[in-house]
Amino acid sequence: MIPFSDITFFGIVLIGAMIILLLSCPDNDRISDKEKILFMAAVLIVIGISAFIDSRYSMAAALFVLICGSYLSYIYSLKEPDLKKKSFIFCLTTSLLSFSACIFVYSYLILYSGRQISLSIWYLAPMYLYCILVLLCFYQRRRSAVHLIRTCNDTNFWNSAWLVPFIIASINIYMAIAVERIPARYLNPYRAVAAEVILFLLLCLYIEHSYKYASDKVKLCRAEDETERLQMEAEYYKNDLSNIKDSSRIRHDFRQIMITMQTLLAQQKYDDLNEFMDQYFKDNPLPESTIKYTRSNPLNAVLNHYRSSAENDHIRLNWKISIPEALQISETDLCIIFGNLLSNAVSACMTVPEEKRYIELKAEADVNGYLYITQVNSYDGNTRMKNNRYLSTTNGSGIGLGSVQQTAEKYHGMAEFHAGQTEFVSSVMLVNQAP
Numbered sequence: 001m002i003p004f005s006d007i008t009f010f011g012i013v014l015i016g017a018m019i020i021l022l023l024s025c026p027d028n029d030r031i032s033d034k035e036k037i038l039f040m041a042a043v044l045i046v047i048g049i050s051a052f053i054d055s056r057y058s059m060a061a062a063l064f065v066l067i068c069g070s071y072l073s074y075i076y077s078l079k080e081p082d083l084k085k086k087s088f089i090f091c092l093t094t095s096l097l098s099f100s101a102c103i104f105v106y107s108y109l110i111l112y113s114g115r116q117i118s119l120s121i122w123y124l125a126p127m128y129l130y131c132i133l134v135l136l137c138f139y140q141r142r143r144s145a146v147h148l149i150r151t152c153n154d155t156n157f158w159n160s161a162w163l164v165p166f167i168i169a170s171i172n173i174y175m176a177i178a179v180e181r182i183p184a185r186y187l188n189p190y191r192a193v194a195a196e197v198i199l200f201l202l203l204c205l206y207i208e209h210s211y212k213y214a215s216d217k218v219k220l221c222r223a224e225d226e227t228e229r230l231q232m233e234a235e236y237y238k239n240d241l242s243n244i245k246d247s248s249r250i251r252h253d254f255r256q257i258m259i260t261m262q263t264l265l266a267q268q269k270y271d272d273l274n275e276f277m278d279q280y281f282k283d284n285p286l287p288e289s290t291i292k293y294t295r296s297n298p299l300n301a302v303l304n305h306y307r308s309s310a311e312n313d314h315i316r317l318n319w320k321i322s323i324p325e326a327l328q329i330s331e332t333d334l335c336i337i338f339g340n341l342l343s344n345a346v347s348a349c350m351t352v353p354e355e356k357r358y359i360e361l362k363a364e365a366d367v368n369g370y371l372y373i374t375q376v377n378s379y380d381g382n383t384r385m386k387n388n389r390y391l392s393t394t395n396g397s398g399i400g401l402g403s404v405q406q407t408a409e410k411y412h413g414m415a416e417f418h419a420g421q422t423e424f425v426s427s428v429m430l431v432n433q434a435p
Contacts, residue, residue, distance in 0.1 A: 018043055020093045020138050021074055035078050042073035060177050067094065067173075084158035085149055088165070095165035095203055096134050098172035100127040102196050105179050109189035145211075151409070152214040153221070164206050168199055222406060293321045296331045299338065306342035315349045316358040324365045328433050333407050338363075340404050341375050341426050348379035348424055356422075365432060370413075373428040383419045404428060 018040055046069030054062035071090055075083065104127040138145070152158075175192070257280065264273040293303050303321070310317055323334075342359070349357040360376040401417055404426070408415040413430040 017070070017093050017097055019135060021089060039073055039077035042077055043070055046070055046073060063173060063177065082158070084155075084162070088158060088162040089149070091162040091165040091169060092207070095169035095172070097131055098169045098176075099196060099200055100130045101176040102172050102192075103127055103130050105176050106189045106193050106196070109179075110193075148211065148214045148218060151218045151221070154214075154217045157210075157213060157217065161210060165203070168203050171199065172196075221402075293319075294323045295325055296323075296327075296334065298331045299323075299334050302335045302339045302342075306339070306346060310342075310346055310349070310359060313346065313350060314354045314357060315346065317361075318358070319361045321361065321363045322365070323363055323371070324432070326432075327371075329371065329411055329430055333410065336407055337373065337404050337428060340401065341373070341428075344401065344426075345375060345377035345424070348377055351380040351382070352378050352422075369432040371430040371432050373426075373430075375426040377424050378422060379419075379424050381419075381421050383424075401426070 021039075046066060049069065050062040050066040053065055074090055075086055078086075107126050260276065261273060264270075264276065291300070291304060291307070293300055303319075307317060307319075327334075342361070345359045345361075349359065356378050358378050361374075363371070363373045365371045401415070405415040408428050408430060411430040411433070413428065415426070415428045417427075418425040
């Protein structure tokens with residue numbers, strides 16, 4: 001019989017697992033100290049409970065409590081909304097570290113077969129060494145891994161990504177527990193080691209395949225977002241050309257208009273002059289009054305366009321826009337961000353009665369070079385989502401907010417959206433530097 005140590009020795013492995021889980025959380029840079037302390041305290045309590053169960057009942061029951069308790073602690077302690085991503089991270093971490101127990105078991109069988117020795121913590125050194133190597137490997141790739149976890153929103157992938165790590169972890173845990181009940185004559189440790197090597201290679205291949213798949217999905221989404229942005233820019237350009245042509249036509253006709261007005265005035269045909277002027281302004285309305293929000297003329301044009309659209313739809317506006325002159329963020333990207341936010345806000349406001357329509361927009365920069373854009377608008381509380389992205393309830397394209405998020409990441413920032421019962425909140429942070 002293998003002189004297994006109690007569950008507390010195996011529970012020490014969870015310290016490395018806790019570090020991996022904390023570092024791999026998609027929003028690890030915004031996890032509060034309170035959440036970290038709560039998570040670690042919960043896991044330590046679970047280890048203590050598992051040790052008690054191990055001393056009174058069996059290691060199998062203790063491991064079950066240990067794994068389930070750690071999973072629940074991870075799910076409920078850290079504020080990350082996507083349960084599927086969290087489950088994948090936990091299963092992958094468990095499957096990687098589950099090899100450590102098998103390494104200990106089969107190393108003992110090979111080195112000390114047929115002999116009984118007093119087991120100390122030093123005999124668990126290979127298990128701990130493996131855990132440290134896993135932790136170091138993950139630490140080297142943590143940034144790219146976290147980036148893919150955060151940016152890959154393919155629902156089909158996350159629905160099934162946890163399955164293979166879960167199966168491998170279950171096999172390893174079962175083998176580590178069942179060894180103690182299998183007679184030595186039926187257990188060949190060398191074959192067991194070979195099986196573990198094959199499982200480990202399969203897991204590595206699966207991780208590599210998943211990483212490549214997620215990376216390709218992110219690139220595809222970026223390409224789609226870039227296409228959508230180019231289409232939007234083309235639309236802006238088309239509108240600008242239309243305005244230029246209209247202005248050219250007005251200037252071209254202005255001389256003939258002045259001659260007609262002078263003739264009617266000289267002939268003292270005032271009624272005809274008034275009728276001519278009324279008809280002219282009816283066919284050629286005066287340009288909209290513009291407000292200079294920033295030094296960027298394209299951005300002013302976008303803001304004034306949506307201001308006019310909002311006022312026509314009886315939407316109350318409360319805008320405070322203060323963008324610094326020394327701006328390294330391109331005008332095109334700012335137009336994309338403000339245009340998409342305001343377009344969605346105007347459409348959302350149209351879903352509620354006139355007296356409840358409002359858009360609050362605030363844009364300002366701090367001394368550290370960060371540009372913050374916050375928008376709050378009313379809506380009817382109905383939202384549609386696809387691949388963890390909010391979609392428009394009118395056309396369902398999902399172009400706007402996804403493009404805002406992509407542009408924010410281009411400038412090392414982020415974009416977050418929160419749908420309340422009556423308000424939709426958009427928060428964008430950009431670093432004021434070239435991408």
